[in-house]
Amino acid sequence: MGDDPAIPALPSTPPEAEHVFGERLDLAEHYVALLATTGIAHGLIGPREGPRLWDRHVLNCAVVRELIPAAGTGQAVIDVGSGAGLPGVVLAIARPDLHVHLVEPLARRTAWLSDTVRELGLSNTTVHTARAESLWGTLSAPWVTARAVTGIVRLAEWTLPLLSVPGQVLALKGSRGRTELAESERALQRLGVVRSDAVTFGDSGDEGTTVLRLVVERLVDLRRFRAAGTTSAGSARRRGDRPRAPRGGKVSDRGGRSGSS
Template identity: 55%
Template sequence: MFGDRMPSAIRFVEILADTGVSHGLIGPREVPRLWERHVLNCAVIEDAFPQDARLIDVGSGAGLPGVALAIARPDLDVHLVEPMQRRTEWLTATVTDLGLDNVTVHRGRAEELVGVVSAPWVTARAVARTAKLARWCVPLLDGRGTVVAMKGRSAQEELDADRRDLTKLGLVEAVISEHGGSVLEEPTLTLDLSFEPKVRRAGSSRKGSRKR
């Protein structure tokens, strides 16, 4: 999965087990299963994104999935969005420690960063139910784009329940994908939602700009 970047992945797990716990980003009981349940669980969705893709990780928290993806795929341009100062400081320190030059950390809620950062791809893990998550993510899409939402077995149920709201947001396609079947005992599921926003967003002329 990580190839010659395995040392960075190992270091990331060490950081999660140390300051990730002390900062309240990872529960102490999660430490023994950081690899499979968290880092690998996130890294395997790298096959959802094309070469050199720019993507936003909304509610990045402990850098999952954003940092794991940036390690697995150095070609990706990864933007971590997190509103809490303590967490953004931790993310910045972690990115620096790992030497990841393909990651930018943004402090703020997703809705506050519309027009500041945008991308064709947005991802998130364990942030909110599908409809609410989409309301936060769709305005960050660079025109027509895709939200890759990490979901559990409830993916189909959430899609069925929220489809009407998603359609109002401009949903044009919804696919449930499996990732990592060859490396994980239970594959990671993503709900891949493609949107074509119906209204041009204010500030879209600034799309793609970075804030460090």
């Protein structure tokens, strides 16, 4: 593969990857190879990200596995705005005891995700071509993950209705995550978040990960959240923002498309 100038050289596997993925390291390496080739070719990963796929993306996302305790095989996780499968596919590889729902509104991305899930043989993964809001009332889980989707308050508006209770949203953020959480605490409480905190893994720079945890203990009023979601979408359009998660196609096959064979 490395002899063909049209195919990028794959980043070498760092020693810590074996600790994270254990006997499933070969799956993680295969996933990185897909990110470095078809992932870049399909525009899901930037062309300059190839050399740092492990550190900046895969291992950076894998930290979320430490925040979800074991609770028997098949515990559900919903990954919103999955894009290239970060962190959802990483979590499905590192934690085969979980069943991960990859929710992504853009069909070209879910086509790539479905192909990737099939090639990796991830039977614990389901791909949904859907907006997060379109799954309210039809899909729920005690854990929702998201990485670099939008601001924490708007993310809460989209994801809290997906939680079974008690449940947590785990939002992967960069170095400003703690500040964003502190600035948003009151707004989050109004949405029903009873506790929130920030957990930082690694250093506080670009390669570190801060996970914002939002805890809810009672089911939310969907009517209230539909109104809040409409307001946020309108505000985003007025500001010229282009949020990822609320756009895209409808749910296919009654809520999802299985990405496994």
